[in-house]
Amino acid sequence: MALRSVGTATFWQQYRALPEPIRRLARVAYRQFLQDPWHPSFRRKKPGALEYLHPPIYAFRITRQYRALCQVEGEAYCWIFIGDHVAFDREVRRLAP
């Protein structure tokens, strides 16, 4: 079965907001992904905090700071999040009461 890959509207919105050098890195990483979705540099893993979701969600590293999340069902990949984890964490702490 051929690999099928789609991105949600939310994912695309996040992708377009990334800095250009990171978008470039994401493009390079995506080409690598199409050749080998299990390449070790992705550090593909199921986040424990999202274990309750089905189909399962996997985290993929673009860099240590920028990571993407993907819902995986067989050879069907649906990208649901991409972003800067350091900035997101800072924002979470800023919003915390």
Added chain:
Amino acid sequence: MLSLLEYSAKKEQMLQEYYAQLEPQIETGEPWVDAHTWTILTGEVEILIRDTLQFYNDLVRADEFHHYCAATQTQYPYAQSDAQLEALFHRLRELLEKEIALAAQFAHHGYSPQGHADLVECCRAVEVLLADESPIYTSEPFQTVLQHSLDDIKAGRVVEMTPEQL
């Protein structure tokens, strides 16, 4: 890439040595007895903080380049370089923790070096980068964003992803 990592390792060592020279002086010194020395020390600590924060940025750039090489070079020694980078991030965190304590010591003497708050932010950033699992996943803002994306799937708001579209 290896030369960039070697450079980073040397820089980290240099910062550790710089810290090791400053720390005992602050621990034993008394600002009102030797004001001249303390003026110099204040400047030196601020330089140490500035260079350490810059080193964080350097490591983040090195990590980006590392991932670029991993995706584009078939013979790239990914595992070896990644382990080296990981070790450097760990040593940076140790250095940041020591500098936060040093800045607090300074503040105790009535001087608050520039960049003290940035050190704390930077230390948290390194913790996020080193965490086994990103701390954002359990946060409410992330769960909200995630829900939007899952709603997109239900509503069919998905677009085929080709390398050309990225």
